[in-house]
Amino acid sequence: MTPIVKFFLPHHKNNHRAHAVKAPAIFSYVIFLILLQVFLKIFSIPGSNVLGISTNISTTDIINLTNERRVSQGIRPVKENQLLSQAAAAKAQDMLNQNYWAHFAPDGKTPWQFINQSGYSYSVAGENLARDFDNASSVVVAWMNSPSHKQNLLDSSFTEIGVAVTEGNLNGVNGSLVVQMFASPANPAPIQQVEETTPTSTANSLSATPSATIVGTTNSVTDDIGNAPESTEAVYGETSQVQVNYPLNPYLIIKTVSLIISTLLVLLIAIDIVYVRRNRINRALHHNFAHLFVFSLFAIAITFISSGSIL
Amino acid sequence: MSNKKITHLHFHWGMLFFAIGLAFGSIMSFQSSQITQFLIALIFAIFYFFWGVIHYFAVTKKHPHTVVEYLGLSFLIIVIAYLMFLSR
Numbered sequence: 528m529t530p531i532v533k534f535f536l537p538h539h540k541n542n543h544r545a546h547a548v549k550a551p552a553i554f555s556y557v558i559f560l561i562l563l564q565v566f567l568k569i570f571s572i573p574g575s576n577v578l579g580i581s582t583n584i585s586t587t588d589i590i591n592l593t594n595e596r597r598v599s600q601g602i603r604p605v606k607e608n609q610l611l612s613q614a615a616a617a618k619a620q621d622m623l624n625q626n627y628w629a630h631f632a633p634d635g636k637t638p639w640q641f642i643n644q645s646g647y648s649y650s651v652a653g654e655n656l657a658r659d660f661d662n663a664s665s666v667v668v669a670w671m672n673s674p675s676h677k678q679n680l681l682d683s684s685f686t687e688i689g690v691a692v693t694e695g696n697l698n699g700v701n702g703s704l705v706v707q708m709f710a711s712p713a714n715p716a717p718i719q720q721v722e723e724t725t726p727t728s729t730a731n732s733l734s735a736t737p738s739a740t741i742v743g744t745t746n747s748v749t750d751d752i753g754n755a756p757e758s759t760e761a762v763y764g765e766t767s768q769v770q771v772n773y774p775l776n777p778y779l780i781i782k783t784v785s786l787i788i789s790t791l792l793v794l795l796i797a798i799d800i801v802y803v804r805r806n807r808i809n810r811a812l813h814h815n816f817a818h819l820f821v822f823s824l825f826a827i828a829i830t831f832i833s834s835g836s837i838l
Numbered sequence: 839m840s841n842k843k844i845t846h847l848h849f850h851w852g853m854l855f856f857a858i859g860l861a862f863g864s865i866m867s868f869q870s871s872q873i874t875q876f877l878i879a880l881i882f883a884i885f886y887f888f889w890g891v892i893h894y895f896a897v898t899k900k901h902p903h904t905v906v907e908y909l910g911l912s913f914l915i916i917v918i919a920y921l922m923f924l925s926r
Contacts, residue, residue: 557914777925781922782922821911832922
């Protein structure tokens with residue numbers, strides 16, 4: 528019996544218990560993970576070429592995936608508006624410049640101020656944010672899993688969209704940043720529609736000064752236009768694609784290694800259960816079913832957990 | 839402790855364990871905040887360790903290996919959760 532087999536499989540020479548699932552081995556996994564983290568911390572220097580992982584988030588993909596979800600729900604798709612994309616890009620840049628992760632800037636700047644500054648006149652607008660995701664699909668799935676963000680994605684009062692994807696250092700963490708802005712251009716028809724379809728709006732639609740109201744949660748804003756509505760010419764321009772290259776992605780590496788260890792433990796414990804039953808070995812120790820259950824659950828959680836966060 | 843009591847103990851703790859496990863699994867799957875995910879994993883691991891301690895006192899007082907095994911696995915869960923939280 529080779530040492531490798533003895534390490535992974537139960538046998539009378541290892542007291543019918545694989546070394547890989549014994550306490551010393553489990554503690555060695557812990558030490559290995561800690562050392563791996565230290566290694567990643569040391570070598571995770573910008574410009575280092577130890578490992579290469581690239582992240583692709585395309586604004587086109589975000590828009591297409593958003594429209595796919597809308598169409599599947601019987602809601603008309605939104606069209607890309609260059610001015611909204613500019614507003615989204617300005618918001619993303621402002622977050623990086625002022626180092627904040629929120630809908631409202633520390634200096635009090637609101638999401639709709641970026642839209643106004645881009646020259647887009649709107650009747651209703653909303654904003655979704657996401658950071659540190661690996662791909663566009665994960666971003667849209669995360670938004671769809673959140674009721675408030677889903678509400679924005681599937682809001683039939685929105686007709687146009689602008690998306691910006693950028694990279695940078697936010698709160699000391701390098702990563703990607705996605706800003707999605709929805710709006711409808713200001714004209715008489717959308718204003719009436721907004722009053723009918725957004726019952727939570729508390730602002731007076733006839734007020735002379737434009738006012739803003741948060742609908743539902745902080746990720747959606749509406750603005751009633753008291754001034755004479757202006758038509759906004761939508762410019763449908765080309766979309767940009769941002770490729771973020773990280774020399775090391777510690778999160779993905781830790782996640783992968785953790786998943787391998789958890790899955791290995793699940794497999795070895797399952798083998799142990801079969802071995803014990805087949806050989807009719809009586810054991811007072813080793814609660815295999817409890818461990819199997821816990822690490823199966825843990826492996827599932829690691830698989831589905833996402834590094835990104837939404838706002 | 840009689841076998842009947844051990845069975846009851848297993849049942850009650852098992853049910854509680856199952857409920858916490860389900861909550862843990864479902865919350866970890868969603869977009870809860872990173873610190874929340876870590877704290878849930880921490881609570882779950884601590885609970886799992888104490889579950890092992892209870893088993894030790896209920897069944898295998900002469901074999902502390904059980905507690906060591908639970909301790910090791912709980913520690914592994916905490917370390918993985920913390921490193922994933924740290925590396926974001």
